[in-house]
Amino acid sequence: MARTTIDTPGGGQSRVPAVPGEKVSGRTWLAVAAGMLGAFMAVLDIQITNSSLKDILGALSATQEEGSWIATAYLVAEIIVIPMTGLFVRVFGMRGYMMGTTALFLGFSTLCGFAWNLESMIVFRMLQGFTGGALIPMAMTLVMAKLPPSRRATGMAIFGLTATLAPSMGPTLGGYLSELYGWPSIFYINWVPGLLLIGGIAVGLDKEKTNLSLLYNADWLGIFCMAVGLGSLTIFLEEGNSKDWFDSAFINTFAALSVAGLLGWVVTGATRRQPFVNLGLYGQRNFAAATALSMAMGMGLYGSAFILPLFLAQIPGYSPMQIGEVIMWAGLPQLFIMPFVAKLSSKVDNRILCTFGLLLFGGSCMMNAYMDASTGYDQLLLSQIVRALGQPFVMLTLSNFAMNGIAPKDMPSASSLINMTRNLGGSIGIALLATALTNREHFHSARLGESVSSFALATQERLDVLSASFVGKGFDSATASDMALKAVDGIVRRESFVMAYNDGFFLVAMVLFACIGVLWFSDKVKAPSGGGGGAH
Incomplete structure (x- = not known):
C-alpha cells in the first residue's frame, strides 16, 4: 500500500496510508476485525462487573458504596487514555501499540480475578482501564486509515455494533459467567478475544519503527491537565450522588480540580x-x-443499561441471568439491522436516518416510562427490540458526521475526541439518573404518603384486611397490626421506586428527542457508495 508522510499534532511525523485503493486485502479486513474485537472487549468491561458486583463485594468484604470505585477506577483510567492514543500510535506505531496494550490489558484482567481485597481490585481495574481504553478509538482509526471511502460504511457499521452491543451484552455475559463459573471468570474470559485480537493485528498490520523521541517532546503539561480534568470530572460524576454532591468536601475538591484541569487543557491546546x-x-x-450527539448517545446507551437492570433486580427480583435475558434483546437485533443501515447511509441524507434512529431509541425509553410493579420479560420485550432497531441508525450516522471533512492527520484526534465524549456522556447520564432516581423516589414517597395516611378510609380498610389475614396465620393482634403497617409501607416504597424509574426513562427519552434539533445544525452527509464521510 502506498504511504505518505505528514506532520501530526504532538510533534514529529507519522506514516499514514495515502488514499487507499478500492480493493481491500484480506489482511486489512483481518486487522479491522481485530480492532473491532478490541473495542467490543473494552466497552464490555465497563458494564460486565454490574451483574456480579454483589458477589465481588462479598468476596472482598466491601460495602456497596466502596464497591462503586470498582467501576469508577476503570472509567477514570479509560477516559484519560482515550485522548492519548494518537500520541502513542505515533510513538509505537499502530501495530506495536495495539499488541502491547492488549497484552497488558489481559495481564491486568487476570490480576482482577486474583484480587485479594478492595484496594487491589481498584488498582488492577484502573490499570485494566488504562490499557483497554485505547482499544476503543483505535478501532475507528483503523477504519478511517486502512479502508477506502467506499468501504468505510461497512467498517463504521461494525464499529457502531461494538459501541451499542457491548453495553447491552455486558450485564448478560457477566450474569451468565458469574452464575456458572464464579465472578473471577468475567475477567478471565478476556483472554479469548484478546489473543484473537493480538493474532489478527500481528498478521493484518505491517511493522512500523518506534519513535521514542516523540515522548520527550510531547505536550506533557497538556496531558497532565487533561488527566487531572477528565479524571476529576469522572470521579465527581460517579461518586457525586452517593456523597450528596456539593454538601461533600470530597466532591467539591474534585469539581474544582476538574474545572482547573479542563481549562488548563484548553489553554495549552490553544497556545x-x-x-x-x-x-x-x-x-x-x-x-x-x-x-x-455522541454525548447524548452515551447518556442514552449507558443510562438505559444502568436503569433497567436496577429496576429488574429491585422490583421483580430478577437474578443476574434473568436480567441478562431481558437486556440481550436490546443487542441481538442490531446484528441484522446494521448492514441494512450501512447501505442506506450512502443513499439517504444521514440526518434523516439519524432522526429516525433517535425517534426509535427515544420512543423505546418512553415505552419504559409506563412500567408498573408487575412489568417483566414479556412486557419489556417490545421496547428492547425497538431500542435495538433505533441504535444502529444513530451510531453509524454519527460516525459519518464526525469524520466528514476530517484531514488524514486529524483522524486519530477526531476518533479519540468522539469516543471520549461518548464515554463522558455515559458518566454524566448515569450521574444524572442516579440523582434523579433518589430525588424522585423521595418525592413520590412523600406524595403517596400523603394519600396513604392512617386517617384515610381506604388505608384503614386495607390495614384491617391485612391484620385479619396475619391473625388468621397465628400471629397475635399487636404483631399482626405491625406487620400490616410494614406491608403497606413496603407497597408505598415499591410504587415510589417504580415511578422514579419511569421518570428516569422519561428523562432519557427527552434528551434523545432534543438531540434531533441539534442534529439538523450539521451539513447534509451521505456515505460515498457505502462508505463513511463524504458530504453531498
Missing part, C-alpha cells in the same frame, strides 16, 4: 503549536454537532 490532540476540531460545525 501550543503541536498539541497531543487537536481540540480545534470542535470548531468544525459537523464535528461539534456529532460530539454533542
Whole structure:
C-alpha cells in the first residue's frame, strides 16, 4: 500500500496510508476485525462487573458504596487514555501499540480475578482501564486509515455494533459467567478475544519503527491537565450522588480540580503549536454537532443499561441471568439491522436516518416510562427490540458526521475526541439518573404518603384486611397490626421506586428527542457508495 508522510499534532511525523485503493486485502479486513474485537472487549468491561458486583463485594468484604470505585477506577483510567492514543500510535506505531496494550490489558484482567481485597481490585481495574481504553478509538482509526471511502460504511457499521452491543451484552455475559463459573471468570474470559485480537493485528498490520523521541517532546503539561480534568470530572460524576454532591468536601475538591484541569487543557491546546490532540476540531460545525450527539448517545446507551437492570433486580427480583435475558434483546437485533443501515447511509441524507434512529431509541425509553410493579420479560420485550432497531441508525450516522471533512492527520484526534465524549456522556447520564432516581423516589414517597395516611378510609380498610389475614396465620393482634403497617409501607416504597424509574426513562427519552434539533445544525452527509464521510 502506498504511504505518505505528514506532520501530526504532538510533534514529529507519522506514516499514514495515502488514499487507499478500492480493493481491500484480506489482511486489512483481518486487522479491522481485530480492532473491532478490541473495542467490543473494552466497552464490555465497563458494564460486565454490574451483574456480579454483589458477589465481588462479598468476596472482598466491601460495602456497596466502596464497591462503586470498582467501576469508577476503570472509567477514570479509560477516559484519560482515550485522548492519548494518537500520541502513542505515533510513538509505537499502530501495530506495536495495539499488541502491547492488549497484552497488558489481559495481564491486568487476570490480576482482577486474583484480587485479594478492595484496594487491589481498584488498582488492577484502573490499570485494566488504562490499557483497554485505547482499544476503543483505535478501532475507528483503523477504519478511517486502512479502508477506502467506499468501504468505510461497512467498517463504521461494525464499529457502531461494538459501541451499542457491548453495553447491552455486558450485564448478560457477566450474569451468565458469574452464575456458572464464579465472578473471577468475567475477567478471565478476556483472554479469548484478546489473543484473537493480538493474532489478527500481528498478521493484518505491517511493522512500523518506534519513535521514542516523540515522548520527550510531547505536550506533557497538556496531558497532565487533561488527566487531572477528565479524571476529576469522572470521579465527581460517579461518586457525586452517593456523597450528596456539593454538601461533600470530597466532591467539591474534585469539581474544582476538574474545572482547573479542563481549562488548563484548553489553554495549552490553544497556545501550543503541536498539541497531543487537536481540540480545534470542535470548531468544525459537523464535528461539534456529532460530539454533542455522541454525548447524548452515551447518556442514552449507558443510562438505559444502568436503569433497567436496577429496576429488574429491585422490583421483580430478577437474578443476574434473568436480567441478562431481558437486556440481550436490546443487542441481538442490531446484528441484522446494521448492514441494512450501512447501505442506506450512502443513499439517504444521514440526518434523516439519524432522526429516525433517535425517534426509535427515544420512543423505546418512553415505552419504559409506563412500567408498573408487575412489568417483566414479556412486557419489556417490545421496547428492547425497538431500542435495538433505533441504535444502529444513530451510531453509524454519527460516525459519518464526525469524520466528514476530517484531514488524514486529524483522524486519530477526531476518533479519540468522539469516543471520549461518548464515554463522558455515559458518566454524566448515569450521574444524572442516579440523582434523579433518589430525588424522585423521595418525592413520590412523600406524595403517596400523603394519600396513604392512617386517617384515610381506604388505608384503614386495607390495614384491617391485612391484620385479619396475619391473625388468621397465628400471629397475635399487636404483631399482626405491625406487620400490616410494614406491608403497606413496603407497597408505598415499591410504587415510589417504580415511578422514579419511569421518570428516569422519561428523562432519557427527552434528551434523545432534543438531540434531533441539534442534529439538523450539521451539513447534509451521505456515505460515498457505502462508505463513511463524504458530504453531498
